[in-house]
Amino acid sequence: MLYFDHCASTPPYDEVVQTLSEVMRMQYSNPSSIHQAGLAAEKLVTRSREVIAAALKVSPNEILFTSGATESNNIAIQGAALKKKSRGNHIITTGIEHSSVYECCRLMQRQGFDVTYLPVDASGCIRLEDLQAAITEQTILVSIMHVNNEMGSIQPIAEIGKLLSDYPRIIFHVDGVQGLGKLPVQLKEWGVDLYSISAHKVRGPKGVGLLYCREGVQLQSLYAGGEQERGLRPGTLNVPGIVAMAKAIRMTIERQPEAVEKMLQLRNQLIQVVDSIPELVLNSGRDTERAAPHIVHFSYPGMKPEVIIHMLEESDIMASTQSACSSKDLKPSRVLLAMGCNEARAAGGIRISLAAEQSEQDIATLEAALRIIVTKLKPLERG
Amino acid sequence: MKYDMLILRFGEVTLKGKNRTRFENTALSHVRRLVAAFPEVEVRKEYGRIYVELHGVDSDQVVPRLQNVFGINSICLVKRAESELEHIQAIALEFMHEVMERYGEDAIIPFKVSARRVWKGFPHGSQEMNHLIGTPVLRTFPALKVNVNQPVVDLRIEIRQDGTYIYHEVVQAVGGFPLGSNGKAMLLLSGGIDSPVAGWSALRRGLEIECVHFHSYPFTSERAQQKVLDLAKVLAGFAGKIKVHMVPFTEIQTRFTQVGHDNLIITLMRRSMLRIATKLAEQHRAMALVTGDSLGQVASQTLGSMNVIGKATDIPLLRPLVMMDKNEIIDISVKIGTYDLSILPFEDCCTLFVPKSPATNPNLRIVEQIEAHIEGLDALIDEAVKNTETIVLRDDIDEESSAEKETVTADFKGSNEPTTKLIEDSWF
Numbered sequence: 001m002l003y004f005d006h007c008a009s010t011p012p013y014d015e016v017v018q019t020l021s022e023v024m025r026m027q028y029s030n031p032s033s034i035h036q037a038g039l040a041a042e043k044l045v046t047r048s049r050e051v052i053a054a055a056l057k058v059s060p061n062e063i064l065f066t067s068g069a070t071e072s073n074n075i076a077i078q079g080a081a082l083k084k085k086s087r088g089n090h091i092i093t094t095g096i097e098h099s100s101v102y103e104c105c106r107l108m109q110r111q112g113f114d115v116t117y118l119p120v121d122a123s124g125c126i127r128l129e130d131l132q133a134a135i136t137e138q139t140i141l142v143s144i145m146h147v148n149n150e151m152g153s154i155q156p157i158a159e160i161g162k163l164l165s166d167y168p169r170i171i172f173h174v175d176g177v178q179g180l181g182k183l184p185v186q187l188k189e190w191g192v193d194l195y196s197i198s199a200h201k202v203r204g205p206k207g208v209g210l211l212y213c214r215e216g217v218q219l220q221s222l223y224a225g226g227e228q229e230r231g232l233r234p235g236t237l238n239v240p241g242i243v244a245m246a247k248a249i250r251m252t253i254e255r256q257p258e259a260v261e262k263m264l265q266l267r268n269q270l271i272q273v274v275d276s277i278p279e280l281v282l283n284s285g286r287d288t289e290r291a292a293p294h295i296v297h298f299s300y301p302g303m304k305p306e307v308i309i310h311m312l313e314e315s316d317i318m319a320s321t322q323s324a325c326s327s328k329d330l331k332p333s334r335v336l337l338a339m340g341c342n343e344a345r346a347a348g349g350i351r352i353s354l355a356a357e358q359s360e361q362d363i364a365t366l367e368a369a370l371r372i373i374v375t376k377l378k379p380l381e382r383g
Numbered sequence: 384m385k386y387d388m389l390i391l392r393f394g395e396v397t398l399k400g401k402n403r404t405r406f407e408n409t410a411l412s413h414v415r416r417l418v419a420a421f422p423e424v425e426v427r428k429e430y431g432r433i434y435v436e437l438h439g440v441d442s443d444q445v446v447p448r449l450q451n452v453f454g455i456n457s458i459c460l461v462k463r464a465e466s467e468l469e470h471i472q473a474i475a476l477e478f479m480h481e482v483m484e485r486y487g488e489d490a491i492i493p494f495k496v497s498a499r500r501v502w503k504g505f506p507h508g509s510q511e512m513n514h515l516i517g518t519p520v521l522r523t524f525p526a527l528k529v530n531v532n533q534p535v536v537d538l539r540i541e542i543r544q545d546g547t548y549i550y551h552e553v554v555q556a557v558g559g560f561p562l563g564s565n566g567k568a569m570l571l572l573s574g575g576i577d578s579p580v581a582g583w584s585a586l587r588r589g590l591e592i593e594c595v596h597f598h599s600y601p602f603t604s605e606r607a608q609q610k611v612l613d614l615a616k617v618l619a620g621f622a623g624k625i626k627v628h629m630v631p632f633t634e635i636q637t638r639f640t641q642v643g644h645d646n647l648i649i650t651l652m653r654r655s656m657l658r659i660a661t662k663l664a665e666q667h668r669a670m671a672l673v674t675g676d677s678l679g680q681v682a683s684q685t686l687g688s689m690n691v692i693g694k695a696t697d698i699p700l701l702r703p704l705v706m707m708d709k710n711e712i713i714d715i716s717v718k719i720g721t722y723d724l725s726i727l728p729f730e731d732c733c734t735l736f737v738p739k740s741p742a743t744n745p746n747l748r749i750v751e752q753i754e755a756h757i758e759g760l761d762a763l764i765d766e767a768v769k770n771t772e773t774i775v776l777r778d779d780i781d782e783e784s785s786a787e788k789e790t791v792t793a794d795f796k797g798s799n800e801p802t803t804k805l806i807e808d809s810w811f
Contacts, residue, residue, distance in 0.1 A: 019810045040805045051811050
């Protein structure tokens with residue numbers, strides 16, 4: 001199988017699988033229990049927190065373990081909005097957020113908050129002027145993703161952080177799911193208050209993630225339950241998942257420089273392929289400053305992307321339409337529409353997401369498959 | 384701003400006579416340890432000062448660490464120029480550009496130049512240099528108004544043969560005496576807010592400390608012991624290395640509950656603790672005990688209790704926090720980073736057997752009588768000393784030593800299967 005869907009999920013490192021199973025087998029006690037075995041489990045969690053904090057260059061008490069990025073985003077956005085409700089009711093986000101942020105903002109809207117959805121330019125990036133113009137006295141929260149999951153466009157997080165440093169009362173949340181491991185993450189330098197991370201996007205296990213919550217930032221708890229994770233995420237801690245995530249994050253960040261170089265090389269190779277097939281239109285950016293190294297997104301205007309996905313599947317190649325979380329609905333992509341693509345192009349998007357472990361040969365195989373598919377589909381095109 | 388160098392200035396140490404070099408060298412090695420993480424940084428000592436050459440390392444990364452060096456009073460952030468007039472003038476202007484950026488264009492700022500010609504071979508005298516630097520600076524920045532008495536910006540120019548140091552910003556450091564330059568004491572470390580602060584105060588005053596903790600397993604949890612180790616770890620961050628003596632106190636404590644004087648339990652316990660700590664002090668060549676007592680805070684810290692309890696030891700009993708208010712103590716604990724650990728809810732042995740109404744004014748004679756009637760108390764105390772386990776905690780700055788901590792904690796705690804062994808390094 002050729003797997004080109006690393007934005008949706010990644011194959012875990014062998015070491016991570018081993019850690020997960022060993023911890024699961026050997027340290028099954030509840031880290032909140034007061035006996036020795038519980039204490040040992042708690043120590044594992046503490047150590048994981050330290051390992052992750054060191055990798056992200058933050059303090060261990062700023063790491064909040066969750067069940068994944070969707071939960072992190074909900075805790076961040078709802079928690080911040082509800083906590084700051086008495087101060088204001090305005091939230092700023094973008095039109096291209098992942099559904100776990102987008103829908104969360106819609107929910108807050110139904111609860112009486114005003115939400116501004118910033119537009120993006122043709123390269124899929126927001127403009128700082130738009131953000132500046134959107135800020136009002138009432139603004140309490142800005143939530144902007146690091147790297148867009150469909151298009152790979154990189155949002156100017158450092159500049160946004162700088163702009164927001166003039167508004168110390170506005171909380172700045174970043175959905176970092178597609179950023180970690182692909183771009184440098186400098187939470188302190190950027191002035192980010194909240195940053196969501198998912199383990200399975202960086203070759204860790206599913207069902208575990210974290211929220212970086214800068215010291216001093218207060219959130220309203222959304223759950224009733226125990227005291228775990230300061231009451232913000234009660235529930236027995238997923239010890240094996242957390243330890244395995246610590247390992248995955250550490251390894252990913254350590255390998256990042258070489259990995260990025262390799263992904264860029266593969267990406268450029270694939271962009272040339274797309275450019276050379278006249279039926280295909282490249283949607284993702286070319287500029288490495290504004291486009292992430294692991295995503296190539298293109299459309300076959302007038303062709304349903306599912307058809308292409310299934311034909312690729314026949315060659316044992318896995319790719320994706322839109323993002324996995326919304327690929328079951330057949331509407332045109334909200335993200336592509338926001339970037340100003342017409343409906344035909346927005347409805348026909350194919351996302352190839354790469355990993356550093358792949359080779360030029362893999363891209364060549366994909367190229368061959370694409371050429372055959374286009375030849376077969378050409379007569380079936382619809383205006 | 385990008386600085387080239389830091390000047391660390393000593394505090395009270397400079398009052399010392401013959402011991403001065405020893406004190407300064409102690410601080411020097413403390414500085415070296417704290418900057419070991421930055422191999423580019425170069426440290427050297429000159430009379431009364433330590434120079435830290437940054438060689439490109441960001442001062443924001445180094446200064447907060449060095450503010451914790453005991454014995455250092457202040458840190459100057461320095462830009463360097465060659466000791467030639469034109470170059471000094473140019474760097475001074477550049478320096479002032481960056482200073483002014485911080486104050487904004489329109490502010491009116493009282494200003495002076497304090498030049499000092501240390502190298503007499505330099506052709507212009509100190510007074511002359513004040514003018515030679517002041518004139519172009521004032522011409523460039525009209526917002527500056529000369530005020531030699533109360534300047535906000537005091538631009539210092541120190542001309543030496545090897546270069547001229549230009550600085551303005553002086554940050555306060557922690558002060559006190561260099562680490563361990565005043566001998567060694569045993570710190571009675573509970574899990575509370577006060578005793579870690581007392582420990583830090585002792586460290587700052589140049590005392591080397593070893594911690595003594597009394598645990599009453601199974602009446603207290605292992606987490607309470609872990610909490611104490613975590614607190615000691617924070618102190619190790621200041622001291623480089625801290626020993627913690629874990630004293631099994633269960634037997635003595637339960638014995639006191641049997642004597643029928645519940646209101647005196649705390650008094651009796653505290654006296655035994657001081658006895659044990661004194662014996663440990665003898666073993667480890669410490670000359671004093673340090674406690675977190677603060678006058679009147681709890682029953683055992685009234686003047687009457689202090690008197691009766693203090694009589695249990697014949698070496699100096701130092702109470703750095705005795706006259707401080709709780710709020711001040713909390714402020715320090717937040718600053719040194721022990722507060723969040725201290726407020727974790729695990730009981731230590733003191734809070735466990737607290738009677739409903741502990742004596743606030745115990746009678747020494749009665750207390751001594753009760754002690755005399757407890758059969759085998761001395762033996763129990765000796766036993767506790769004998770069974771004390773010692774753990775060495777090191778600051779995390781170099782990873783090698785933190786590994787040592789892991790192995791040491793692994794054999795601590797009398798259980799047959801040490802919990803930490805169940806943690807594999809390969810998992811991370």
